[in-house]
Amino acid sequence: MDSIDRDIMFHLRRDGRLTNVELARRVGLTPPPCLRRVKRLEDAGIISGYRARIDATAMGRGFEVVVAVEISINDLQTVEEFENAVASYDEVVDFHRLFGRPDYFIRVAVADQAVFETFLTSRLMSLQAVARVDSHMIMKTIKTED
The missing domain is CATH 1.10.10.10 (Winged helix-like DNA-binding domain superfamily/Winged helix DNA-binding domain)
Known part of the structure; x- marks a missing residue:
C-alpha cells in the first residue's frame, strides 16, 4: 500500500x-x-464495503448511551449466546468485547430515556450472563467515523 x-x-x-x-x-x-x-x-479486504451514513436524530434515535457490561458466566457457549443476542438488537449500534474490565462496551441509540430504560431492563439485563451494567449517556459527539 x-x-x-x-x-x-x-x-x-x-x-x-x-x-x-x-x-x-x-x-x-x-x-x-x-x-x-x-x-x-x-x-484484499482493505475496502470491505460501502454504506450510507444515517442521521440518528432524524431517524428518532438521537438518545445515545454507552453501556459497560460485565458478565458472570464465561464458558464459551454462554459468551456466544450473549454476544449473538446483543448483536441482534436493533438498538445496538456498536458492540465491542474488551480485554480486562468491563467485558463489553455497547453503544445504544434509541428515541429517548424511557425507551432506553425499557431496552436495558427487558432485553439487556434479562440475559443470563449479565452480572453488572453501567450506563453512560452521551452528552455530545465530538467525532465519529460512522
Whole structure:
C-alpha cells in the first residue's frame, strides 16, 4: 500500500459515492489505473464495503448511551449466546468485547430515556450472563467515523 492507495481510502471514507472519474481526479490518476487500485483494495479486504451514513436524530434515535457490561458466566457457549443476542438488537449500534474490565462496551441509540430504560431492563439485563451494567449517556459527539 502506498500514498496513492491511502489517498484513495481517504476520499472514499469521506464519500463512498464518488465516481471513479472524480476519485481519479482527486488522487492524480487517470480513471483506469484508479479503478484497478480500488478493485485491488476491495479484493484484499482493505475496502470491505460501502454504506450510507444515517442521521440518528432524524431517524428518532438521537438518545445515545454507552453501556459497560460485565458478565458472570464465561464458558464459551454462554459468551456466544450473549454476544449473538446483543448483536441482534436493533438498538445496538456498536458492540465491542474488551480485554480486562468491563467485558463489553455497547453503544445504544434509541428515541429517548424511557425507551432506553425499557431496552436495558427487558432485553439487556434479562440475559443470563449479565452480572453488572453501567450506563453512560452521551452528552455530545465530538467525532465519529460512522
